[in-house]
Amino acid sequence: MHTSAPPTRTLVYWLFSGALLILAMVVIGGITRLTGSGLSIVEWNVISGTLPPLTQAAWQVAFEKYQQFPEFQKVNFSMTLVDFKQIFWWEYLHRLLGRVIGLVFIVPFMFWLVRGQLSGRLLKRLLFILFLGMCQGAMGWLMVKSGLVDNPHVSHYRLAAHLCLALALISTILWTIGDLTFKHQRSSHSDLCFLRSAKGLLAFLFLQIVLGAFVAGLKAGFYYNTFPLMNGEVYPSVLHEVLTWQNFMENGSLMQFVHRWVGVGVLGLLFRFWLKSSRPAIPLKTKRLALILLSLGLVQVVLGIATLLLQVPVLLGVLHQVVAFVLFSCGVVLVHQLQRAYQVPAMLAHQPEKVPALR
Numbered sequence: 186m187h188t189s190a191p192p193t194r195t196l197v198y199w200l201f202s203g204a205l206l207i208l209a210m211v212v213i214g215g216i217t218r219l220t221g222s223g224l225s226i227v228e229w230n231v232i233s234g235t236l237p238p239l240t241q242a243a244w245q246v247a248f249e250k251y252q253q254f255p256e257f258q259k260v261n262f263s264m265t266l267v268d269f270k271q272i273f274w275w276e277y278l279h280r281l282l283g284r285v286i287g288l289v290f291i292v293p294f295m296f297w298l299v300r301g302q303l304s305g306r307l308l309k310r311l312l313f314i315l316f317l318g319m320c321q322g323a324m325g326w327l328m329v330k331s332g333l334v335d336n337p338h339v340s341h342y343r344l345a346a347h348l349c350l351a352l353a354l355i356s357t358i359l360w361t362i363g364d365l366t367f368k369h370q371r372s373s374h375s376d377l378c379f380l381r382s383a384k385g386l387l388a389f390l391f392l393q394i395v396l397g398a399f400v401a402g403l404k405a406g407f408y409y410n411t412f413p414l415m416n417g418e419v420y421p422s423v424l425h426e427v428l429t430w431q432n433f434m435e436n437g438s439l440m441q442f443v444h445r446w447v448g449v450g451v452l453g454l455l456f457r458f459w460l461k462s463s464r465p466a467i468p469l470k471t472k473r474l475a476l477i478l479l480s481l482g483l484v485q486v487v488l489g490i491a492t493l494l495l496q497v498p499v500l501l502g503v504l505h506q507v508v509a510f511v512l513f514s515c516g517v518v519l520v521h522q523l524q525r526a527y528q529v530p531a532m533l534a535h536q537p538e539k540v541p542a543l544r
Contacts (some may be wrong), residue, residue, distance in 0.1 A: 190302050193365050199293055200522040206286045207351060211510050215503040217279045222272035224256045226435055227333055229241040229326040232521030235284060239278050256337035267328050290315060317354040324350055341402025348398045356517045363521040373443045377462060380523040386458055387516040389451050394509050406497040412490050450487060455482040474519045
């Protein structure tokens, strides 16, 4: 029975490939949502759903199942079988990629587990990643299921939860990669304050992405397609008449207003953080990450404004979502670097290659 863990480089490549696949999942998921394809497959068959309809008769059956639900009856009632195939393929690709990600994680994990090469913190961390992956798949179906009722739109709460699980998954993967590759460096008290600033910045990035999910789920990007004013107003006057404590989380106008100005605030925080990183005591690697974060933040704001003004074209909408994930991922890497700078990494006792212990 083998007792040594897999080589560090192999683990890092494996985890990084998973992170890239999750990013691809975000791209396909964004296209699926923006093209209105997410409710085209009305069943969740993990095994039998791997293959698409292969005959004309099978396509007809799939279309007839779709016709039994509100999206067809209330929105797409004039849709033909040819039209149905177009939206079917995006949702199918989205689910197929989810299955591929599961295999990419589970097969190597089980191989190493059977060989006795996983133990301790590494095993617990990988089990947690697999758990998050399963939760992500289940939440994806619950999200779709919410749109198969009277209202043919997915719940923005479940969409936000689906997105949060994706953020948690990619964050845990990147944090694990960081633990496996981190090289310790000296830190000062001033860096500790810098770490607190980085954590606060990451929290605001997370909040802004969740707000973006609410805007997307409520289709609020189509409400006010002007900037910086909202149809000539800083704050939509209609909200004074319709906004209550009971519906404020479900009001698209308010969500767009908050998302706009939290985004501007986050850009200000990124600029402030970049200025703080110019201090001589800050390591060069951290300075570069701060500059990357600011650059991505500027790109994200420009994309957001363009997406709004052009009434949410698919390409810009997907790019806006992808850059948000990349920006958040860079924030996670930054916080990890600063966090671990205060910890002398212990070594896995059973591991001859001296891989840093996971934290």
